[in-house]
Amino acid sequence: MATFICPGLEQYEDQIAKLGKDAVGICKYAIYDAAGMVLEAIKENTPVESGDLRDSLALAPMRNDNGYINTKIEWAGYDSNGTPNALKAAVLESGRSNRSKVPFIRPAVNRVQKAAEASIEAALDKKIKQIMK
Amino acid sequence: MSLQPVKTALDSTGLPFAHYAWASNAKERKTDHGVYAEDGANDLYGDDIHAEHVIQGTIDYFTRDDSGAPQTTIETALDNGKIAWYLNTIQFEDDTGFIHYEWVFEV
Numbered sequence: 001m002a003t004f005i006c007p008g009l010e011q012y013e014d015q016i017a018k019l020g021k022d023a024v025g026i027c028k029y030a031i032y033d034a035a036g037m038v039l040e041a042i043k044e045n046t047p048v049e050s051g052d053l054r055d056s057l058a059l060a061p062m063r064n065d066n067g068y069i070n071t072k073i074e075w076a077g078y079d080s081n082g083t084p085n086a087l088k089a090a091v092l093e094s095g096r097s098n099r100s101k102v103p104f105i106r107p108a109v110n111r112v113q114k115a116a117e118a119s120i121e122a123a124l125d126k127k128i129k130q131i132m133k
Numbered sequence: 134m135s136l137q138p139v140k141t142a143l144d145s146t147g148l149p150f151a152h153y154a155w156a157s158n159a160k161e162r163k164t165d166h167g168v169y170a171e172d173g174a175n176d177l178y179g180d181d182i183h184a185e186h187v188i189q190g191t192i193d194y195f196t197r198d199d200s201g202a203p204q205t206t207i208e209t210a211l212d213n214g215k216i217a218w219y220l221n222t223i224q225f226e227d228d229t230g231f232i233h234y235e236w237v238f239e240v
Contacts, residue, residue, distance in 0.1 A: 094193075094221075094222055094224065094233070094235050095168075095193060095233075096226055096229075096233065097162055097166075097195040097226060097229050097231045097233065098162055098229065100154060101170075101191070101193070103172045103173075103191065106172075106173075106189075106237070107172055107173040107189075110173055110174075110175050110189065111173075
């Protein structure tokens with residue numbers, strides 16, 4: 001009977017175990033950076049009157065919904081007239097029967113989507129290499 | 134590529150549509166109407182070349198018909214015109230009574 005010996009497998013097992021243990025943290029790290037890129041793109045596209053809308057844009061805390069790691073870009077609070085910033089953003093983006101739309105969210109997301117995806121890929125590669133070396 | 138396929142599809146519905154903006158007078162804004170407009174691109178790149186030019190935009194239809202018939206008519210016309218689309222939002226304007234359908238299209 002032939003014997004096949006693979007030295008160093010224990011170390012490889014440890015690395016894979018560590019990768020599994022840190023997977024959620026690694027994903028959060030990668031998504032956070034990409035979400036920041038999208039947020040900045042939307043900010044740049046936001047129509048500015050008072051600046052309330054642009055300044056209220058923020059990232060929600062990172063969530064893990066049964067393995068679906070995500071965050072939201074949302075508008076917090078109210079403008080100086082007491083209108084919810086989220087409502088103002090929705091009316092601007094989609095318009096109304098008595099108000100023309102000014103799409104600023106979807107075009108911004110389209111513009112940076114590929115770069116954000118590449119950023120996630122690069123961040124994941126970097127973290128995985130750090131653990132596996 | 135122009136927006137002609139979108140215009141042709143929407144014209145085939147028999148519903149009132151305008152490009153960019155509906156009538157500015159308040160009276161006409163109170164009747165069922167639709168607006169379509171391009172607002173950006175979602176081009177396709179491959180092998181470092183600009184492979185396909187894609188125009189993206191939205192179609193909005195404001196109606197007080199809550200039967201769903203205008204929605205079906207418009208979506209069927211877009212399908213028949215081989216236009217890529219998705220229904221983005223349906224909102225109800227409680228002050229005007231309009232149901233506002235919004236689709237995103239690409240040609």
